[in-house]
Amino acid sequence: MKWISKIAYGTGQMLKDLVVGFIFVFYIIFYEGCISLSSSQVGALLLCGQIANGLATPLIGYLSDRSLSPTKKSTADHQSITCEDESVKKDKRLLNRMKRQLRLGPRKSWHLAGCLLLVIAFPLMFGQPEYLVGLPVWAKLLINGMFMICVQVGFAAVQIPHLSIINDLTDQHDERVLLASLRYFFSGIGHITMLLITYLFFISKKSSLLILKSVNETDNNANSSQLFTKSLRTTNNNVQSDNQSTNVGKQSVVHSEYNTTIQDLPIFRNVALILVGIGVLFTVIFHCGVREGKPKAQQPFTIQSNEKTSSEFPEVNGTNNNNGFNNDNSVVVFQIKSRRKRTYSLSSTLPWYAWFTLPRFWLSCSTCSILRLGVTVSVLYSGPFLLNSLKMNKSSMVSVQLVNTISCLITSVAVQRINKLLGNYIVSIVDVLFILASCTIAYFLKSADENLIAIYVSAAILGIGNTINNVRALVVIATLIGVNQVHTAAFVHGIASLFDKILTGIFIQCIQLCVPQLTYRHIEVYIVGSLAVFGGILTTIDHFIYSETLESTNAPCLSCFSRRSTSSLSSSSSKFQGDKDIESNIQTSHHGVNNDKENNDNCGY
Template sequence: MDKNLPWVTKVSYGVGHVFNDLCASMWFTYLLLFYQNVLQFDNTLAGLILLVGQIADGISTPIVGIFSDKENKIPICARYGRRKTWHLMGTVLCFIAFPFIFNVCLGCEDLDDWAKFGYYFIFVVIFQFGWACVQISHLALIPDLTTRKCQRTELNSIRYAFTVLANLSVFTITFFSLNTGQPGPEHITGGDSYGNDTYNDTSTPFTTDPYYASTSSGGTAEPTSANHIGPEDAASFRNIALICCGIGVVFSLIFHIGVKEPPFIPHKKRCELPPSSDGEKRDPSPAKMRKIDWFKELPFYQIAVLYMATRLYVNLYQAYIPLYVQDTLRLDQTFLALVPFAMYLAGFTGSLLMKEINKKIGRKRTFALGCCVGIAGCVWLWFGEGSYYEEWGIFLVGALLGIGGSTLLITSLSITADLIGENVEGGAFVYGFMSLVDKFSNGIIIMIIQESNPEEPWYYRSVITFACGSACALGIAVVISLMNVRIGQSRSRDVALSIFEDSDTSTTTTAEGGGSSPAKCGLDNPALNIISEVSIQSIPPPTVNGTCCKDKLPQNSSQTQENTKY
């Protein structure tokens, strides 16, 4: 039996992903805004930066998962822990690369945009690889630290709580950084800054956008450097990135000091271990599916599309809401922090109700309900206009988008966990495949949106309404196709039989009744069965004091085949 983890270990583990959460919040929310409005990249190059990051992340995630799960034979790394070693390496890479992504091109300010793109390309790839190292190693520690389901759930809950705090912290830091930032002396003429209502006739707002350079009589006030993001705000974004890195390193240090990783026992050695001191016998794990077998299952493709639609919806509104606030509504720059703050807070509040809603109407109907909420937000955003909308309506729209996004994300991950079922060794491949589809589709779609930008203020309203709304409609269509499908129970029993015949099978004796049955000892692959941000409680424990599985298999092998949960 596992002992209860001390509260110091639980809290220290919970803060271990804060650095990643801070960086991810800035990446998805402010990347396009920074490269288009601050660095003055054209839409195509800004989208290409994000596409490079998505592809690098999609490729790095399964690669890091495979290698981080292997035994580390370097003595000092083995003593420190294979998970913590990868976590430390990822933290260092993120700390080095991330500040350069949200900064001007150092030493190459006078070069052309494509040369600058090469400069940022290097740091984006380094950052995404480091981010994957931290994400996978941190998630993989949960089954290493404890085999008890309740403690795994508790660790995952603490981790999610700090994720929420990290995201809200980014928006708070952004609010104060942009609200207190002062334009440089080069933007002041005649003793007046651009934060005032009147200007010297010789002054010109610092923007290359003709939409903002044009004048309007009797209409809305002209956006200026005081309320519109521009090159003069480069220092503010650099400071936000540096503050996030500083906070992230502190919490990562707490994680490395407070968490002690259990020693790693290779799979073959663990299966050869004698019974535990209390006389309990080791038990086999459920049969697993081979990678090739997943491609024979139609729900595998359906749920991949479902997850892709979810990530498209969430990432698109997160990336384009800041541009919508600035370029379409022309609101003050503090709304760049306030609107995402309201979205994320509402999404977190909605997530608290997911458990009860899932119990009452099921996961598929809950997903469809989240799609309807998201579509409602998109429709309101399309028709929203006037002073009421700019003052408080935009926050209600953001709340609807956030609630819809959290509902889709949580439910789609739960459905994916149902697909995996007890085939935890296949989780590596399933989540790796989902991640590839997600990252590549997001990068390509955003690239198409950027390339199609007509430089009109209404464009971002159309993007959020039709692109996010279409993603929700696609999700509803997939859910309808899954209504009569028992997810996780449609696998061929021939697959299980072929796996039981694997050459690596071992014979174990059941503790009760003295009977024996041949079964395959479970493969310890915790790093890869949680490639995505999946709920840990759905993953059965790989080991208990050297045993291969928690639950006993029936004595009769044929009965085992009939009772195995597909």
């Protein structure tokens, strides 16, 4: 690949990263402060969006993999052309020419559709006019629920094709690793850009409030000096009224500086429009600089065999050389039935539905969901904790988020070497200690004026812990898949993502229902710390129970064949699985994608 194509690929998810980062940092404070929704209503909106994202992720992955056969495609094109007039034919030829120039295959088409959803729904979500705030609650929930669903489906439509297209762009392992690194690099750049833009808007609003406050004080002093020449009674009355107005002005300034109100709607609207503009620019770069290759033809699944007779395979469809057997002693398997009760093991190749019968599958999905849930809760409630509990102004709150993001990026560079040096078990313990240290610091924080340095230190430590948590969640799923199950890797990641989204939505809704009694300090200290400890326990169980069982297991292979041919096919299947060229090619094909699939969202977003 050319370097310009590699860089163009890395920019393909900038729009999604900008939108995700902004939503997860400012979601709660925007809807509770600006839109005037209650805590339970905000949680219900998030639950609706998470369910939509969880269902859309595996569905879009399946639809983007499906393609028409050349015969069906040519027949459909012929029938449509015969029924169209000349003008429609000309427009269609122009459209086909544009598609050939941009190479809009199934991956890029879904990517473009997801970008369009984000471009339309995201500015409407954070750019609502003020009169919509006065609508009834059911109307606000309906409108914002539609916006949330469109945005979450757009997330999935951008993320899945952008991950899957790596295999179509190059077959070399080094280039795939480089593409995954560029993808994550631009993801971090996008999140930092979002925070910097938001910081500039809030700091400008803060300076304008300070100027307004000083002007009010000057006017009040001038009025007081002029009224001093009047009678004592009149002077006292005027001074009291002026002091009351001054106090009201100060309270409004303080309230506007430390909390989000309807007056902040223009800031969110302007930031959303700027982020969409930047994202559209990089989306155009991606579609112009990256050409999607043609999908490769699917090949039948072959198993090398030393048997020359068909009596060993009585239930394989096709019994002659043209259907079931080739002259080079290989068997082409199209459909296999078994009368024996099937038992599955990770040492053999599993079909997609067999995963649901494995206890380790449920344990690994639960572990991954708990780890990522801790990251999401810590990020989602950090803004309300800083604003409401610590009385920090909005610009300083954004700067704390920026420190957390930079800490995540720095840790992500070194976590791989640390993991190789210490091992998964020690790294898990270190991660729990980092998060508990951050929770301990958050417990003793009083206000932003007294503990400003401690707040930034806690944010940096939390960024380190969240990054390690994301890596641990990825390692759990990658270890579950291994080398033998790469053909169902996308399915496993999709189900794990579905677990994560559903659990996150339900858990956040439960927290929102308890928010009046449960303070944001309690959430950042007790809930985040408990999730870290619980995730560490599940990771330890998964490590000690299943780390060695995969190597030492002697469970029977998958009962895909009939009872008579099971023993003979087991040895030939192991030879097929042991083919170094095929195994290295499959592992290379999924290494760059799987290592970035769940870690691309910039510290859990």
